[in-house]
Amino acid sequence: MTTTNDKPRILTGDTPTGRLHLGHWVGSVENRVRLQDEYDCYFLLANMHAFTTRAETPDDIRTDTIEIVRDWLAAGVDPERSCIVLQTEIPAIAEMTWYFAMLLGYGRLMRNPTIKTEIDVKGLGDKYSFGFLMYAVGQIADILAFRPQYVPVGEDQIPHIEMCREIARKFDQLYCGVDPKLDDADYVQGGGVFPVPEGLVGRVARLVGVDGVNKMSKSLNNCIYLSDNEKQVKKKVNKIFTGRQSATEPGDTTNSLFQYVDAFITDEGRVAELKRKYAAGDDIGDGHVKAEVAEAINALLGPMRERRAEFEGPSGEATVIDIIKSGTQRANVVAEETLWMAKEAMKLDFFPRNLSLS
Ligand code: ATP
Numbered sequence: 001m002t003t004t005n006d007k008p009r010i011l012t013g014d015t016p017t018g019r020l021h022l023g024h025w026v027g028s029v030e031n032r033v034r035l036q037d038e039y040d041c042y043f044l045l046a047n048m049h050a051f052t053t054r055a056e057t058p059d060d061i062r063t064d065t066i067e068i069v070r071d072w073l074a075a076g077v078d079p080e081r082s083c084i085v086l087q088t089e090i091p092a093i094a095e096m097t098w099y100f101a102m103l104l105g106y107g108r109l110m111r112n113p114t115i116k117t118e119i120d121v122k123g124l125g126d127k128y129s130f131g132f133l134m135y136a137v138g139q140i141a142d143i144l145a146f147r148p149q150y151v152p153v154g155e156d157q158i159p160h161i162e163m164c165r166e167i168a169r170k171f172d173q174l175y176c177g178v179d180p181k182l183d184d185a186d187y188v189q190g191g192g193v194f195p196v197p198e199g200l201v202g203r204v205a206r207l208v209g210v211d212g213v214n215k216m217s218k219s220l221n222n223c224i225y226l227s228d229n230e231k232q233v234k235k236k237v238n239k240i241f242t243g244r245q246s247a248t249e250p251g252d253t254t255n256s257l258f259q260y261v262d263a264f265i266t267d268e269g270r271v272a273e274l275k276r277k278y279a280a281g282d283d284i285g286d287g288h289v290k291a292e293v294a295e296a297i298n299a300l301l302g303p304m305r306e307r308r309a310e311f312e313g314p315s316g317e318a319t320v321i322d323i324i325k326s327g328t329q330r331a332n333v334v335a336e337e338t339l340w341m342a343k344e345a346m347k348l349d350f351f352p353r354n355l356s357l358s
């Protein structure tokens with residue numbers, strides 16, 4: 001099997017633990033949409049990983065899997081150019097997870113700050129499953145299965161990308177004889193199976209949620225969803241807490257509300273004016289700023305709502321499943337090719353196999 005597209009690749013994805021929110025847009029999805037022409041793009045539905053925290057709710061995971069694809073399509077992902085990939089139908093990923101697990105120390109994994117924060121913020125205590133920790137290894141396999149150059153992610157994912165880069169180097173050095181002194185950019189040229197991929201953080205690295213405290217996160221009930229209607233957007237923006245008492249009190253333009261001003265009001269002159277007045281306490285209340293923020297967000301989401309409507313309902317769902325199937329078929333060609341290259345390097349190339357999705 002050979003791959004058909006010579007453009008450099010991008011791999012990224014989302015876990016179907018809920019619908020997509022504005023944090024996804026500014027942190028990663030916006031970059032994905034922008035890079036579709038220049039790169040061969042693979043967008044992964046990490047539905048297996050959704051089971052690491054929600055094993056008891058398979059119905060919700062299925063629904064969210066479909067909803068996330070609706071969100072991607074609404075946001076501008078074009079299934080003709082980019083592959084939408086279902087993790088559970090890419091067996092090479094599950095297989096590579098095993099091999100990579102052997103190259104990653106348990107202590108190293110537990111020092112990953114994103115894992116620690118997730119355990120803390122999601123209230124997992126010491127009750128998390130063995131599989132929960134496996135997701136971090138699995139994510140390395142998600143990425144490396146596609147041998148990508150870039151991985152567009154939010155800032156919270158950078159520790160995961162760093163672990164992925166370590167494993168790519170380790171594999172290439174151990175099984176492909178790559179010289180450890182080589183620059184990261186030269187690993188493939190130096191005989192490695194895997195490139196050392198780079199994270200690509202979006203224009204807002206970490207959008208705060210409407211609680212004004214934690215990162216906007218679908219598990220934390222602090223989100224503005226891409227699929228929210230105008231009224232919901234207004235209501236949620238109104239909730240953003242600043243602690244400011246009056247329109248004449250000098251305000252802090254680095255507060256949560258102004259993170260939204262910076263992220264969503266596109267007129268730079270207006271942003272500068274709002275900041276100047278707010279900082280001076282020049283008769284500009286939080287309510288006024290919030291109304292402008294809500295208007296800007298609704299202007300962004302309006303066209304998405306229209307595109308999303310095409311994929312609603314049972315016939316829309318059937319279209320979505322067709323799109324997932326065709327992307328997954330194309331993705332399996334790449335992932336199987338990668339697995340075979342890895343198996344050759346690991347002396348596991350007893351005989352090749354052919355995979356088909358009927
Ligand atoms: P969960 O609560 O289930 O972890 P999540 O909202 O954190 O969900 P993920 O599926 O874990 O979403 O993340 C998908 C991508 O979106 C990742 O690249 C992540 O870094 C990015 N992302 C998520 N939330 C934000 C945010 N608030 N700001 C910037 N990027 C974000």
Ligand code: MG
Nearest residue numbers: 015156217218
């Ligand atoms: Mg997350």
